[in-house]
Every structure is written in structure tokens, then in C-alpha cells.
Amino acid sequence: MSTTLASPRGSACDVLGASQRFIDLLPVAIYVCDRDGCIVRHNRSAAALWGREPSPQDRFCGSLALRAPDGTPMAHAHCPMANALRTGRAVSDAEVLIDRPDGETLFVLVNIEPIRDASGAVVGAVNCFRDITEQRRMHERQELLLREMDHRIKNLFALASGIVGLSARGAATPQETVEAARRRLEALARAHTLTLPGTGLSGEETRSATLAALVDTIVSPFVDPRAEEPRIVVDGPEVILGGGGLTSFALLLHEFATNAAKYGALSSFGGRVIISWRTDADTLHLAWREVGGPAPSGGEAAGEGFGSVLARSAVRSQLGGSLAREWRPDGLVVTLTARLDRLA
Template sequence: MIAAFDLLEALPVAVYTTDAEGCITFYNEAAAELWGQRPERGTKWCGSWRLYWPDGRPMPHDECPIATTLTEGRPVQGIEAIIERRDGSRVPFIPYPTLLRDESGRVTGAINLLVNIADRKHAEIQSARLAAIVASSDDAIISKTLNGQITSWNAGATRIFGYEPDEIIGQSITRIIPPELRQEEEVILAKLQRGERIDHYDTTRVTKDGRRVNISLTVSPLRDETGKVIGASKVARDVTERKQTEELQRLLLDELNHRVKNTLATIQAIASQSLRRAASPGDFLESFNGRVQALARAHNLLVQRKMKGAELTDLVREQVVLGAADCARVSVSGPFLILDARVAVQLALVLHELGTNARKYGALSASAPAGQLSISWKMQTDGERELLLEWSESGVPNLSAPTSRGFGATLIERSLEANGGEAAIRYGADGVVCQIRLPLPEESKQSAALHAAPATRKNEPRLDREALPAALRGRRILIVEDEPLVAMEIESLLASTGCEIIGPAATIQTAKRFIADATIDAALIDANLAGHPVHELAAALTQKNIPFAFATGYGREALPLGFRDAPVLTKPFSRSQLLVVIEALLKELAAHVA
């Protein structure tokens, strides 16, 4: 008997014995550790402080499994219970009570083996928690074998990819992989077989209805009890919204880059044109500052409307009615009208030129104290939408028409032509009347192809300053540019070298007519004409073997597909950069002819 108790004492499992009345006669060290105390010999039924059923209800000691076994004469095994120690900690366990009998079969007591199932319970809870996470996750959680066969598929996978579990489990994972990306699966399987984990990487998968979704994928190896890799688990997160946000951010930055460069090119042209036509340094400073301030006021209005446009009344007020004295001499009338950003800036410069002329020589000048200015407009919707604006000055004595065409008149004409409009200026008996017709496009549609990330510019050929004028003299250069001031500057620079200018063309239609009908040696094309791509023009020039370059504030990747290797003149540009590009185009023409 002593040897038997020594054996029980050495067991790592909790064991205790009782007599026929349920009083404890022996317990081992493992039992004392499980109970959290050392009960006195003779303690009845159990050595624990308190017992509970699995659902949390208290279990009286005289109803515990060993008590039932002794009182009813039958073993009660396999049920679960919970021990509470005096320190408040609880331990789940399973009792295995067995009756002890003497040689005659009489019950002499019982032996109870208590199996601590805390670790198992913890594992079950963890497993249940993981199962709940997998089931409720918005991410796709998929498991597969090493040959790519899908073995599990959660609700997140159904939401992202569209397949129900019974449609896809047992199928190959390649069912959701685009054909051109299936080599990814081979790389993944090779890494998994080496026990490697594939951390987050972005890729594309195909849904049940054929859509492509952007996902961030993590792949981990699954191992058996021996550590052998037997499969993989994949967690795929739909990052389409994130990708769209990143793309929008990139487009906005590219658009900002384009707008800034176009604005700098416009200011550069204003400076050059103002200087070229100024009678004195003071005259230049006044005209240049006035035009730049007009540009700044127009941009202030655009910023107020988040660059979506400007209201015409505000535009007139900012460019014409500059002080309290003007209010009594200027009348403004017309319907509420929002102009898009590009048209607003160009019309602002037109109004500034008219207003400056009125202050110097016309109805708002000191020499015309009785002068009056009326600005009115209306919308005409017969067919296309058109703005009809009339600028009418009166009370100007001794008015005479100018003998030469000034920069202001040229700017007004070019600005309106760039938008398909026109201006008719008439010098009456006592004032100037300017009638403006300006087509107004529907909400502009920017081409996604024109909003790409900037690319590294290619090396430009070096400028041969001595040979260049002779090389350009008499060459017919087509200019396609919708920013009037930039077009005027390009025209002036090329004309000064002896080039013959075709255009400038401010619209796709006008440019196509020039390409079809005119003799052209080379062309310079704005890569974005009022939001419209210029791939048609590039294709037409290529078909006629006319070399061309793009002038743009975007990067090379924003150029039309198939033409991204063409020469690029990045706005703003200098005279030498412009001439280098034109020289390179003419060399290309000469090589082609030879």
C-alpha cells in the first residue's frame, strides 16, 4: 500500500482518495497545487475552497462528482467543473472519480483524478476568438494547399471577390489571379516551401464578375505538428479606395505643378511682351505690375471657389471697379454666371487691358470727367452656350482711333480666339465700344492621360548660337497653344529668328485644319488644350512626317500614349531652350528628307 501511495505522490496529475463516507484520506502534491491549499485529512468530498459548474453556478461540495459517485454507487466521469482558490483564481478541470472495493466487493472509498484543462480551455477560447475574427473580418482570409487548392474562405473573401465558399473551396487560387500575374503564385509557393513569410505587397486580383481590385497581400506558411509546411494562409485587404486616394493626390499634385508652371510661363510672357512694347523703364514697370496684379486678383477669386471657377460679377469688380470713385462712373449688369478657371483667368486679363485703357485714355481718365462705363452681358443658349458681353464707354471728348495696334488689343484678340470667341472694337464719337462673344464649354473634362507623374527629361542638344538663326530663317513653324500670352511669346521669339509662324492655333479643330492645309516644317504643341488630349494632332503630324515637340507643364508620362519619346519643352522655358528644341526638330526633318 505504501508503494501505491508513493506512486500516486509522484504523479504530475492531481489525485486524491476518500473513505466510504467521502472523507479525504490522501492527496498528492499536484492536487494541493491545483486546489491552492492543503486541506486537513478528513475534509469531506473535495479539497477545494469552492466549486462551480461550467456555466458559473455554484456547485455544492456534496453534489460534486465524487460525492455522487459514492452516494449513488456509480462513477460520474467526463463532466467539467471549475475550482476557485482562496486567492480568487479559477481553474477548469475534469474529474474522473472511481469507486474502491475490497475483496468482497464492498465499497471502501473512492479515488479521484483531476485533469487541469486550463491550457485546453485557453486554446479553445483562442481558437474561438480567432474563428470569430476570421468570420467577421473585412479582410479576405484564405487558406490553401501547397499546390494552390483553396481550403478555407471567409466572409471577407466573399465580400471582396464575390465567390461564396461552396463555389470556390476546392478550386485553384489562380481563379482570382489575373493571367499576367500568375507567375506571382509560383514565386509565392517557392518562398512558402522554404518557410518564408511574404509581408504586405500590393497586387491585383480578379473578382467573380471580372472586375479587378487592388489588394495588399500577406502570405504565411501553415505547418503540421512536425513543423513541415503543408499550406499557406493569405490575408488580402482591399486597398482600392487607398489607391484611388493616392491617384487623386498624385493627380492634384500634377495639376498643381501644371498650373504653377503655366502661370510662371504666363508671367514670363507678360514680362517679355510688356518690355518689348514699353516706351520707357517706368512704362514697363507700370504695365508689368498691373498685368501681374490682374493675374493675382483672378487667382484670388479662383481660390475662394476652390479653383472651380469665378463669378463674372466678381471678376468685373476685381479688374475694373478698383476704387470708390469708380462706383459712380461704372454700371454693371448681367446674370449670375460662373466661368471655369481657365476662361476666368483669360477674361480677367482682357478686362484688365480694357480697364487700363479706359483709365489712361477713355471714360475713366482724368481728361473725361463726365465719362461713363457700362458693362453688361447676357447668355445666349441658341445651340451652344455663349457669353455676349458689351463694354461701352461714353463721355470721352476728342476720341480718335489708334494708329497702331498695341499689346492690349492683341492680347484681347488672342485671349478670345483661344477660347473660340471674338471681339469687335468700335471707336465711336465719344467712346469705345467692345463687343465680346465667348463660347462657354460644358463642365471641362480633364483627360486622365494628362495627369501623370513627372518623368525625367531627356538630354537636350546643345545650342549652336552662330548657326541657329540661319538654320531657322524661313522655316514654317506651327504653334499650337491655348494660353494667349504664351503663344504670343513663342511667336515673337521664333519670328525674331526669321521663322514663319503658322497659327497660333488654340483649339484641336484649328490645329487640324493647319496640319491638313498648310506647309509645315516643324510644330510645337501644347500637351493639353483646354483639358483635351492632343493625340489626334500628334498622329496627324506623324502621318505627314512633320517633326514636333510638346510644350507642357506636365511630365513626359502625361503625353499621349505612343508619343512619350517625343521632344518636350517644359514650361516655363527660356529663349535658348525654345530654339534648341526647334533646331533639333529641323535636324530631324533634314535627316528624314535625306
Template sequence: MQSAASLLEAVDWDNHPLGPREAWPETLGMVVNSLLGSPESMYLVWGSERVFMFNDAYRPILGPRLEAAQGARFEDLWADAWPSVEPMFLKAEAGEASRVIDMFIPMERYGEPEDTWWTFSYTPVRDDAGAVLGVLCITNETTGKMRTEAAHAEAVAQQELLNHELSHRVKNIMSMVQAIAAQSLKSVQDQGAVRTFEDRLIALGHAHDVLLQHQWRPASVRSVIGPMLDLHDGRGQVAVEGPNVLLAADASLSLSLLLHELATNAAKYGALSVEAGRVSLSWRIEGERFVLDWRETGGPPAAAPARKGFGSRLISTGLRAAREAELIYAPHGFSARFTAPLERMTRD
């Protein structure tokens, strides 16, 4: 492929409106030399005839127009793009520089309509008196980037649609399970146990909602905690504090179910059962460990459960079944510390 300089040399300038190169204005010669030596993709449009000249970095953009491009009239060479760039170009000829990012320009470089995007600037070239002699353009095609971003946006939109459908179906399944349980267990004398089962299904549904919102990618501790506490903290009795930690999907489900059991117990027997009660929920990272603290104050004295049901076993199991749970039943209230390997909490 011929260089831009050799293509420029091949033009019959003696019979060109611009005239022989040796007769060109000094300003034009300096600008052309700078243009040819620049690694940036650039072109120059000179004079009232709008003579087009380009450098090596610009060559790939021309496609089949390459051989005839040097010395051509700008709006004839780029007739397909001219309607899009004309307003900016005319402003540059009038002395106003401008720049655009990712501008859409329809073209037909290869004989077929083509959607393209460009980031470019127009800068007036002036003589010593300030008169505009030409326009210099630095340009880069961003079509590939824009298509990639569009494809990503479409994929995200499709994923959101799938997540919405999945969330809808999960909720329907949860509702069906609740209905089946209600029918199957309606003869059970202890309806409290049935309601507890239903509440756990609701908590699990909320946890799935959080994960679907994050497309089953890591979710922050706060985003997991929020829906769980909304079910139980109607009076603003829970204080939450901790750093921004992203939890893996399984860890998010584990934390959701654990907090549901803690909040349920607090609402029934502990600090959340009275107006003066308070709960402090905090978490931190200690070395390679994730530590979660639950502390209740201002409520009834805490006592260990007489029997261990599902909820008590789940609390004792701790985060992601790490079985690192320190439970304290004290006169001033219940408190617990749950510890798990950080890697286990943040990676599936």
C-alpha cells in the first residue's frame, strides 16, 4: 500500500486548482509536513476549493477511496458523510473550533449503507493576519466501541428481562408452596409453626429478589440486610454499621436466612418485642475472617431456648454453615457473634 506522502506526490498538482507544490504558501507547506509526520489520524481541507489531504494514520479509513483521495474536493470525496459534518465544518471555516465524541455518521464506504461513529475535532488553520486558510481534523473511528457498548446494553436488557421473568416465577412457586403448606397443615394445632414456615419462605423470596437485582453477582451486605430488616424493624430500632463488603450468592442467602431468624426471635421474645428495645447489627473484616455481631439491649432478659427447632439450629450453624457462632443469653439481652472465612463469604 502506497504511503500518504507518495500518494500526495503522485497528484498532478500542475493541473490542479491548488497549483504546483513549489508555489504553495509557506503556511500550507508547514501544515502538510506536520500532517504527514503525525502518528494521529488526521486530514487537512485547504482553501476555497476545499482540497483534501491526509496522512498515513488516516489511510485505513478511506477504504476504496484511497487512491483518489489526495487532492480531491472534500465534500465530493465524502459526499455520503458531508450532510452530517457540514454544520461543524462550516463553523470551522468561519473560525470556530469544535470537537465531538462518538458522533453517528451514516456512510457508504464499501458500496453499502453503513452505520459509523466518530470522535473528531475541527480546528481552523490561520495565516499571520488571523484569516482562516483551511481546516485541520484529528479523527478516530469509534464504531467498534459503540457496537460493543450497544451489544452489551442489549445483553443487559435481555438479562434484566429474564431476571424479571425468573423473579415472577420464583414468587409464583413460593406462593404455590405457601398455598400447599396452608392446605396440608391446616389441621395442625400449632398454627404458629405454619406461620413461621411461611415467614421463612417470604424471607427466602426476598433474598432471591436481591440476588436477581444483582444478576446473581456479588451483592453488598447492606443490600442483603435491608429487605430482611424491613420485615421486622418498623419502628427504627435496628442500628446498622459496617464496611462495603460484597457477598457471594450463597453467602447472601445464608445471611438473609440467619438475619430472618434473629429478627424473628427478637420480635417475639427479645429487644424488638418492646418499644424501648434496640438492636445493633455490625460487621467487619478481621484478617481473613468475616465477623458479624448482633446485640440486643433494652428488651426482656434472654434465655436459651428449651428445645432446638429449625431456627435455633440455623442460628447455631452460623454463616454458610461455618459453625462459628458464639451465642450469649444474658439478663440485658441476647447477643451473638458469627465468624466465617472471608473467602468463603465472598466467593462461590
């Protein structure tokens, strides 16, 4: 529903009269444009969201720059206010991105009502908008957590299936199969617990605060004590993990082991994994090398699944390092770096 002016002047700013103090008290950002898009009135909340006072040359919006929700640049002449003035149609709950002079980007929700004179002609429009950046970020985090949960559940089912098959291999009796599967599933549960934020090791398991003990815990479901040669070789100096560093590394190693059990060296009877690391002044360098597994498929070598994207993001944002994968003829090699101060 459009706003109609009672004033015979038909000026857009007359919709609020001279009450600048009143609109400054409003908890929502608001501004008024005339029929040509010139900003004739705005309140302090609008200037605060824009991060600047609009200049006389600004039209349709006082922001430094605008973008569509997908990040595509949006010219001021094609923004929601410009469209409302051109078409005379109200805009309800439209999302736009505002780029501020300080480099911050805000998601805002805009609602625009055209202003008409007594004859019904559009003489301006009022835009009420508010910052929804935090709500958007919370929604994105929630979606990421749901995808991560779905990814983990699927991986656990796949691992459980693989562990049952691994336990049946070489078992002489059904009872041996049951016992081997039970031990491995219990080890898998302990390893999975380490990947949960806010959990860690206490009591007798405090030793797992070292990287070597964490690796042993994560890969223990795939160790066969009856094998003549170890399937998993671990080599590296003592590195203490704690807090977020422990959780982040547990997630990463769990992801590597899961992929190796589903597609790589641990899915093959003769496959092996060599995990080694070293440190320099301020950085941990870790290598996860698989040998003797099946040849990688084209899809595995060419693309990244959600787990790979999640792992790369965790290394970069939480550990201040890098992650790289190389598909060699004899198997996958993962190289990882992390800042030592982020681990403890």
C-alpha cells in the first residue's frame, strides 16, 4: 500500500514533515528519496549501517556499494529503491549486501513504500531497512553443521560396515569375527568421541594429548595385531595437543582414516599407511602416505567432497596452515602444515 501525501506541495520529504528528531529515534534505519532518487531525508541508524553520511551526489541509496545476495555487484540505479520509484510497486523483505567504507559487508533486509501525491503520481519512496548479518551467519553455520553431521553419520555407517568385513577376514570362527568386530567398533567409538567439540581425554587416557597417541587412537580400529607387518606406521617427535588443536586434529585424522578405509589403502588387504611428521621453529609438517591400495578412480582424483572441503577449511582457519593432496601411482599422499601455537 502506497503512502499518499496530504500536502499540496507533493514533496517526498513532507511524508515525515520536519520531524528529523522523531525518525532519529526510530530503531530501524530509514531514508526517503524524491522522485529522481535523491536522498532528501535519512536518520542516524541509516548512516550507521551505511558507515557514512550520504553525499549530495548519491542517488537511490547512501551506501558505498551494493551487491545482490549472491555477491554480484548491483548498480545503485538498479537497486530496490530505484525499482520502486520506477514501477511504483512496494518492495517487501528484499535482501541486499551493503559494502561499507571500513571494508565490512552487511546483509540488510529492505522494505520500501512508494509515496504518491493527491493525483496518485509517485513523488518518492521511503526505505526501512535493518541489519540481518548475524542471522544470516547463524543460518549458514547451522547449515554447515547439519551437512557435517550428515557427512559424519554416513561415514560412520560405512566404517562400521568396513570394520565388520575386515574382522571377518582371517577369522577362524564366527566368535573370533564377533570379538574382532566388537574391539574395532569400540575403538571407533573412542576415536569418534575425540572429534566432538568440548570433549577430550581425561584420567587414564591423558596420554592421547600427544599427537602420536591421538594417531594411535584414530587408526586403532584398522590395526590387525595378527598381521606379520604393521598396516599403519607412525613416526614423529612428541607434539602436545590441547583444546581446539586436539579436536581439529582428531577431525582431520578421522577424515583421512575414513577415506582410506572406504577408498584407499585401508580398504585393501595389503594396503599400508605411513604417518610421519616433523617440526621446525613454529610449524608442524605432517605427511599421510598410502601405499598398496586400489588405484584411485577418476572422480576421487579430480574433485573434492564435502569432507575434503571441511578439512581444508579447518586447517586454514583453525590451525593457520595448509592442506594438499597428491594422487600418486602407488597411493594418496596428504601433506599438512599447522602452526604449533594453534595446537597447544
